[in-house]
Amino acid sequence: MKARIDAGTDVAMIGAWDARRGAESLTPPELKHLSDTLEADAAQGRLFLLHTGADGGGPIDVYVDETVPREVHERLVPMGDREFLLAVPSGALVVGGVEYYRSPQARITDDKSTVAVPAGDYAVRCYAAKDEEQIPRSEEELRTLVGDADLQYYDRINRTGCIVGALSLLLFPILAFPFGWKIALPITAVVFLSFFPALAWLLKRNVRYQRLHNVVPVFRLQKQDPTYVFALRAVRDRTGLKGGSLTQ
Secondary structure: OOEEEEEEEEOOOEEEEEEHHHHHOHHHHHHHHHHHHHHHHOOOEEEEEEEEOOOOHHHEEEEOOOOOHHHOOOOEEEEEEEEEEEEEEOEEEEEHHHHHHHHOOOOOOOOOHHHEEEOEEOOOOEEOOOOOOOHHHHHHHHHHHHHHHHHHHHHHHHHHHHHHHHHHHHHHHHHHHOHHHHHHHHHHHHHHHHHHHHHHHHOOOOOHHHHHHOOHHHHHHOOOOEEEEEEEEEOOOOOOOOOEEEEO
């Protein structure tokens, strides 16, 4: 089984945990020593903890008792040199920013962050993208779907619009010298803030662009390479398997 989850974090930590365990709010003493608490839960196999090194996130593909396809595996690098224990006794696996693990505050994780798996223990192996800037495998498929010329046209329109919009900010230094900043600032602000709505209005009347816009963004979102891959393998015996955390 494979599932894709869009996960983000504001504390540079992404994790996987059992939904029932995640609903048990941290106690005041645990909150006071949060880092130690998280590491302790990870060591006991209650949380798979990944220190990403930066805020943000992206798509995470979760494979459960399924081999990661060769073409996907070739674009990944394994993190760590072993599997990690993760207990999922409720059968509801949550993947998301660790700030929502056992959080006493309102949670933003929802059904889209939860994967139904057979209840039990799992060995988890984590992989990361070799190069986040690499061209996704799906781009060739997208060119076949919409045509190379049309894809270049769509990307060129978007790229040019962003460049022109950014360049409009140069009006400020151009106008400030002869007219002063009190005149240059409002003119620049009006031009910059009105440029993108005006561009969107024009593009809505561009039949070719709209045809592509209905296909390309959705395709890229659904087919983009994963930022991380969590490969879970069900185990009946915990012997020799330990929990823990990883640092990218």
